[in-house]
Amino acid sequence: MLRLSLTLGAFALVAASPAAAEIARIKQSSGTAAVERNAQRLKAAPGVQLLPGDQLVTGKDGRMSLTFIDNTRFALGPNSRVSVSEFRYDRTRQKGSFVTKVDRGSLAIVSGRIAKSDRDAMKVRTPNSLLGVRGTKFIVAVPK
Amino acid sequence: MIRAGVAAALLMTLGGCATSSLVLLPDDEGHQGAVAVLESGGAPTDAVIAQGNSRTKLGTRAPIARPIGRDGLKKDETALLTGLPPPAKGFLLYFEQGTTTLTPQSATVLTALRQEIAARSGPEVEVIGHTDTVGGEDDNDRLSMKRAEEVLTWLASQGFDRSMMSAVGRGERQLMQPTMDNVDNPANRRVEVIVR
Numbered sequence: 001m002l003r004l005s006l007t008l009g010a011f012a013l014v015a016a017s018p019a020a021a022e023i024a025r026i027k028q029s030s031g032t033a034a035v036e037r038n039a040q041r042l043k044a045a046p047g048v049q050l051l052p053g054d055q056l057v058t059g060k061d062g063r064m065s066l067t068f069i070d071n072t073r074f075a076l077g078p079n080s081r082v083s084v085s086e087f088r089y090d091r092t093r094q095k096g097s098f099v100t101k102v103d104r105g106s107l108a109i110v111s112g113r114i115a116k117s118d119r120d121a122m123k124v125r126t127p128n129s130l131l132g133v134r135g136t137k138f139i140v141a142v143p144k
Numbered sequence: 145m146i147r148a149g150v151a152a153a154l155l156m157t158l159g160g161c162a163t164s165s166l167v168l169l170p171d172d173e174g175h176q177g178a179v180a181v182l183e184s185g186g187a188p189t190d191a192v193i194a195q196g197n198s199r200t201k202l203g204t205r206a207p208i209a210r211p212i213g214r215d216g217l218k219k220d221e222t223a224l225l226t227g228l229p230p231p232a233k234g235f236l237l238y239f240e241q242g243t244t245t246l247t248p249q250s251a252t253v254l255t256a257l258r259q260e261i262a263a264r265s266g267p268e269v270e271v272i273g274h275t276d277t278v279g280g281e282d283d284n285d286r287l288s289m290k291r292a293e294e295v296l297t298w299l300a301s302q303g304f305d306r307s308m309m310s311a312v313g314r315g316e317r318q319l320m321q322p323t324m325d326n327v328d329n330p331a332n333r334r335v336e337v338i339v340r
Binding site: 025026027028046066067071077078091092102106107108110111120126128129132133134135136137138141 | 163202
C-alpha cells in the first residue's frame with residue numbers, strides 16, 4: 001500500500017514536470033537556426049528543449065549543437081534539415097531506440113548510451129542509405 | 145557563351161546528384177567504434193565501416209571506406225567537430241548514514257559542480273539519489289529521493305533555474321558496491337549528478 005502511494009506520488013511528480021518529455025537541449029546556435037514542431041517554428045537558442053519528432057533546420061549561415069538525455073551529442077552545419085524521427089530512452093535501464101533522418105546538410109554525431117545499449121539501437125537515415133551506429137564519432141553529409 | 149552556360153548548368157546538375165557520405169573518426173578517448181551500412185542505394189548490405197579517419201561514399205551497393213589521407217578533414221568538417229557540445233560530466237556526492245547530510249569531503253565537490261554548470265551553455269542537470277541497504281526498501285526510496293532533492297534545492301539556492309534540473313530517487317536498487325541487506329556502506333550512500 002505504501003509502495004503504491006509512493007509510486008503514484010513519483011508519477012505525479014514526473015507528470016507535473018514540464019521537462020517530462022524532454023529528449024535533448026540546444027547548447028549553441030548561430031545564424032538562421034530553428035526547431036520545427038508540427039506547425040510551430042521555434043528559434044533555436046541555448047536551453048530550448050527538444051521533443052521526439054522535432055525537425056532541426058539551419059539556413060546558409062546557420063549552425064546548432066545539442067545534447068540528448070542519453071549523452072548523444074549533435075552538431076548541425078549550414079543548410080541542413082535533420083529530424084529526430086524516433087527517440088525512446090529508459091533512464092533507469094539506460095536502454096532505448098533512436099532514429100535520426102538527415103534530409104540534407106551535415107551532421108556530426110558522438111553517440112551516447114542508446115547506441116551502446118543494443119546493436120543498432122541507434123540508426124541514421126540519409127536519402128540513399130540507412131546506418132547502424134555502433135558507438136562512435138562520425139559525420140554524415142548529404143549535399144543538396 | 146551559350147556553350148559555357150550549358151556546361152555550367154551541367155556541372156550544377158552533377159553537383160545536385162552528389163551522394164551522401166560518411167566520415168568515421170575515433171572518439172574523444174581514442175576508442176574506435178563502427179558504423180554498419182544496413183541499407184545502401186535501396187538494397188540491404190552487410191558492410192561495416194570500422195576504419196577510423198576514413199571517408200565512405202554512401203548509396204552504392206558495396207560501400208568502401210577510404211583513408212582520409214594527407215589532405216585531412218575539410219574545413220566544414222573541422223568546423224562541425226569544433227561545434228560539438230562538451231561531453232556530459234558526472235559528479236558523486238556522499239552522505240552520512242541515514243541522513244541527507246553530506247560528508248565533509250563531498251561538500252567541497254559542490255563547488256566544482258556549481259562551476260561546471262555555470263560554465264555550460266543551455267545546461268541540463270540530472271540528480272539521482274541512492275542509499276545503502278540499511279533499512280527497509282520503502283524508507284530507502286524516500287531517503288534517496290530526499291538526498292536528490294537536497295542537492296537540487298542547494299543548486300536552486302545558487303541561482304540555477306529548477307527547469308534545467310530533475311531529481312529521482314532509486315533507493316537501494318543500484319548499489320555502487322554490491323552488499324548483503326542491512327549493510328552500512330559509505331560508497332552506496334550517494335547522489336550522482338550528471339551535467340550535460
